[in-house]
Amino acid sequence: MELLSISIIGGGKEQQAFEILKKNAKAVTSVVKKFEDIISAYFTDLDFDRAEKLGRELSRLETAADRGKREFMKVLSEGAFLPAFRADLAWLAERLDTVADTAEGAMRVLLLRKQLMPALIRGEKKNKDLGEWRLGFAKMAKITTQTVQTLEEAIGALSTDISEAARKANDVDLLEHEIDLMEHSLTNELYSFEKLLDPVSTVQLADFIRRLANVSDRAEDTSDTVIILGFTLTG
Known part of the structure; x- marks a missing residue:
């Protein structure tokens, strides 16, 4: 039995688009993997030049x-896919783009804060536990990359098996929840080290x-669109 996928509703132009x-x-x-490398250079290796x-x-x-x-988007505008799918696919591409944009934006902000690394080094001299804490950024970045890799797999599965795409999209949700927990933990621990850092560095x-x-x-957000596409296809 043929698996339900986007590939069964299109021809050559649709295959090219996908x-x-x-x-x-x-x-x-x-992009996100490179962002992980930057975080490792910045927070693990304390190497600002390499991070730049x-x-x-x-x-x-x-x-x-x-x-x-x-x-x-150009291929979609030229008529690839039926209108019912075209709008959802265009939205998927837009949401996917925000993932890369968000990573780049975070990178730019981090590299503008040239005094943050010296502040971490000074704080660590007062309490070595701060050094252990900053390693949490690399751990969080690694799971972030894994989340986006799983999203990539979900998008790829749309062309072969909608059910598999939905499973991968649900895995993205689970990984994002793990990131939420890491975010709360890092933030809570940050404020326990507040006296080791200047107020500006703490806020940054x-x-x-x-x-x-x-x-x-x-x-x-993007994985939600993958699930919506599955609903559209299965009716």
């Missing part, structure tokens, strides 16, 4: 991902934790 979308999902994952270099690489990857989204760290969590939030 290949572009899958390629774009992979590009977005590359990786930041430039991330911006190039985000530009490529944005180009892929525009290419997909709390803000960055929120921005990091936002990447997974946007991935969850």
Whole structure:
């Protein structure tokens, strides 16, 4: 029995469009993986120069991902897919783009805060537990990448098995919940170290934790669109 998928409702143009979308999902994952590398360089290695270099690489990857989204939208505008699916697919591409945009925005804010790393180093000299705490950023970033990779798999499965796409989308929700728990833990621990840091650094760290969590939030939003597409297809 043929599995229910988007591939059964289109021809060559639809297949071309979907290949572009899958390629774009992979590009977005590359952006988030680079974001993870930046967080590791910044918070684990305390290497600002490397974080800046990786930041430039991330911006190039985000530009490529944005180009892929525009290419997909162009194919849709040329008539790929029936209108009922076209609108949902366009929304999916837009939501996917916000994942990369959010990662790039968080990266830019982090790298603008040049005094944050010295503040962490000074605080760690007073209490080594702060050093253990900052390693939590890399752990959170790793799960963030895993969340977006799972989203990529969900999008890819739309062309082969809608049920599998829905399962992967639900996995994204579970991973996003894990990120929520990590966000709350990091934030609560931050305020327990408040006396080790200046007020500005404390506020900036709390803000960055929120921005990091936002990447997974946007991935969850996108996975909801995958589920909606499944409902549309199955009627």
